[in-house]
Amino acid sequence: xxxxxxxxxxxxxxxxxxxxxxxxxxxxxxxxxxxxxxxxxxxxxxxxxxxxxxxxxxxxxxxxxxxxxxxxxxxxxxxxxxxxxxxxxxxxxxxxxxxxxxxxxxxxxxxxxxxxxxxxxxxxxxxxxxxxxxxxxxxxxxxxxxxxxxxxxxxxxxxxxxxxxxxxxxxxxxxxxxxxxxxxxxxxxxxxxxxxxxxxxxxxxxxxxxxxxxxxxxxxxxxxxxxxxxxx
Amino acid sequence: xxxxxxxxxxxxxxxxxxxxxxxxxxxxxxxxxxxxxxxxxxxxxxxxxxxxxxxxxxxxxxxxxxxxxxxxxxxxxxxxxxxxxxxxxxxxxxxxxxxxxxxxxxxxxxxxxxxxxxxxxxxxxxxxxxxxxxxxxxxxxxxxxxxxxxxxxxxxxxxxxxxxxxxxxxxxxx
Numbered sequence: 001x002x003x004x005x006x007x008x009x010x011x012x013x014x015x016x017x018x019x020x021x022x023x024x025x026x027x028x029x030x031x032x033x034x035x036x037x038x039x040x041x042x043x044x045x046x047x048x049x050x051x052x053x054x055x056x057x058x059x060x061x062x063x064x065x066x067x068x069x070x071x072x073x074x075x076x077x078x079x080x081x082x083x084x085x086x087x088x089x090x091x092x093x094x095x096x097x098x099x100x101x102x103x104x105x106x107x108x109x110x111x112x113x114x115x116x117x118x119x120x121x122x123x124x125x126x127x128x129x130x131x132x133x134x135x136x137x138x139x140x141x142x143x144x145x146x147x148x149x150x151x152x153x154x155x156x157x158x159x160x161x162x163x164x165x166x167x168x169x170x171x172x173x174x175x176x177x178x179x180x181x182x183x184x185x186x187x188x189x190x191x192x193x194x195x196x197x198x199x200x201x202x203x204x205x206x207x208x209x210x211x212x213x214x215x216x217x218x219x220x221x222x223x224x225x226x227x228x229x230x231x232x
Numbered sequence: 233x234x235x236x237x238x239x240x241x242x243x244x245x246x247x248x249x250x251x252x253x254x255x256x257x258x259x260x261x262x263x264x265x266x267x268x269x270x271x272x273x274x275x276x277x278x279x280x281x282x283x284x285x286x287x288x289x290x291x292x293x294x295x296x297x298x299x300x301x302x303x304x305x306x307x308x309x310x311x312x313x314x315x316x317x318x319x320x321x322x323x324x325x326x327x328x329x330x331x332x333x334x335x336x337x338x339x340x341x342x343x344x345x346x347x348x349x350x351x352x353x354x355x356x357x358x359x360x361x362x363x364x365x366x367x368x369x370x371x372x373x374x375x376x377x378x379x380x381x382x383x384x385x386x387x388x389x390x391x392x393x394x395x396x397x398x399x400x401x402x403x404x405x406x
Contacts, residue, residue, distance in 0.1 A: 206354070206358060206383070213359075
């Protein structure tokens, strides 16, 4: 994987997206380097989740350009973007979105199985990630039988198991109390840093953003990058 | 912070020399601000004068003689009263930051930049404290959490003020 000329792993330029007459993104730009943890902050309705979904290739923007490594995400077909999401990206959402019928271990092994990894290897690697996130003891339970904090750690394990280059996290601790939220953030950012994955973390909570390396603020669909501000 | 009452509480736990008191304070409560020796001995002299502590032994040392201090009954009463009294909640009504925002608006400067610059500075410190917390013990965690919650409260105010800037501009410059 190569990066763009300025060392960026993912670079977005002048993204615009409107839902009806309301602009959700109104000229947003964004850059993330390999291994970096960046918090995307802003008030409710500022466009931060839309930005995250656009960067991850989940939604298409009306205009603007997104470049991942040497590939233009904004020019890819839906199936190409979908394949890229499976191979290179990981996701953590506010409510883990685990498959309720599968055990926690099977949930974590699922992305590997979908990628063609043999069952035994997938299970072994999933077990290692559960241990690393300190939830190995609930491997055989179903998501409905574990606490919210444990569920989010399992979601983090599932996001990291494929060793993605970028993890997109949308309010990953939004449903947790502060003690559990902090434990999840500590384990999450430690594990991501050790595995070299970059993290794009959408949050409205400063205490969660404090686990990042820097932040980008979204207001009215526009972004303000502190790294750029610091260079001015 | 009341050094006198802290010393009394430490002496209630066990009698100590001045140096032991300083060490216990620095270790458990000092955070980044260790006590100066001058303050240790001036505080002990005051407590002694007020009958809240007494000298229970003097040991010769290389330098001056080492006195061992113990708490008196009056000292126990004093520390008990202090621990049971609530600290006065800080009303935070005199905010430099609020003044800066209003003055920026009054003088036609971009108040949002004042808010953004402050927000970035607050978050920088929050990152630093979060890292320190991760590498520290339970005492570090509690001290850093206290600071983090206060900084977070400031940040919420900054966000709210940013959202109300248009209204504030109209109020300041009608």
